[in-house]
Amino acid sequence: METLANLESFVRSAETGSFSAAARRLALTPAAVSRNVAMLERNLGVRLFHRSTRKLTLTEAGERFLSAIGGTLDTLQAAIADVATDAEQPAGVLKVSLPPTFGVTHVLPLLPGFLARHPLIRPEWHFENRPVDLIAEGYDAAIGGGFELASGVVARPLAPAHIVAVASPAYMAGRTPPVDPTGLAALQGIVMRSVQTGRVRQWTMRDVAGAELPATLPESIVVNDPAAMREAALLGLGVALLAVPDVLPHLERGNLLRLVPRWYADAGAISLYYASRAQLPAKTRVFVDALLELFRRERLAERFAGSLG
Known part of the structure; x- marks a missing residue:
């Protein structure tokens, strides 16, 4: 059976959003309230609060436990039995x-x-x-x-989050593939402007030997979303620098080609x-x-x- 001290510490902490405020209500130290709540969590086998330096918030299990708690010890123990099932049954x-x-x-x-x-x-x-x-x-x-x-x-x-240069077969038809990242500057670029900074992201590419070269694409087409960059490349509008997971199915199907395949940028x-x-x-x-x-x-x-x- 859980002690009322553990349960009261949980309820007051949930009401106030703070171990310190709960401690003042219960005439305990903040450390004692925190210890009581930690003991309750350990006994139940679930986390009841999300903790950060700024905030104390209930988890989903904590919210359900709080709403189930009533005014009698029998009700409290029923709530404990209910929430403890989270430790065994994913729900x-x-x-x-x-x-x-x-x-x-x-x-x-x-x-x-x-x-x-x-x-x-x-x-x-x-x-x-x-x-x-x-x-x-x-x-x-x-x-x-x-x-x-x-x-x-x-x-x-x-x-790894690796960035590679891609273009469609239609776009590259009749064009000489670049031999290294500096050659990308001669092709049309599909680039992304960051919503946060307002700047176009620039990449430096490397090879497995450790050599590094800038991959500077002309700002022929500017968008603000990686999916839009990929679709523009599939439409044959130019070259895009994109993360491998975003283009892997198209590379494997041949809808996109990887340019300068020995080179990549590390994100x-x-x-x-x-x-x-x-x-x-x-x-x-x-x-x-x-x-x-x-x-x-x-x-x-x-x-x-x-x-x-």
Whole structure:
């Protein structure tokens, strides 16, 4: 049986959004309130709060637990029994942020089999080109790069984020392929202007020997979305520098050609982000496992490596 001290610490912390404010109401120290809540989470086997230096917010399990708590000890214990099933049975809303093209092309096909195995999970997937704040925005997981690692957030690299030069066979018909990245300047460029900075992104490409050369494309066509760049390249409008996952199916089908195939730009890593491994909800744990299995089965890390030519 849970102690009322643990339960009261949870309820007051949820009401005030702060261990310190809850401590004042309960005539305890903030450390004691935090310890009581941590003990409750450990006993239930689920995380009840998202913690950051700025904010204390309820997880989905925490919200359900709070709403189930009534005025009697019997009601409290029934709520404990209900929420503790999360530790064994994956259930609830699975909120995930994914890059649009990567998510639709490579991750969305997971859903039929995933939902067949875990029918109580309800996906809420946001396809967006931005680093999200997992804790403040209530995401269970996110895929991408450039995320700020707040306290308690885990980053698990999945594959390299390599940028390659592509064009359609129709565009390259009758043109001499460049021998290195500097030759791209002689072709029409499809480039992207950053929404955040207002600048066109410039890349430096490298080869496996470590040599580096600038890949400067003329600003023949300017867009603000990688998917639009890819579609413009497929239409034969010029050369685009794009991440391998965004163009891999078209390269494998021959709809796009890779130019200067020994060269690539390194944009870091594609990573999976989620909250601390401690009391990881079952719904998040099975999603992480399914994604890692996908990358292993499809050899995506190897196929996404522009360094392999």
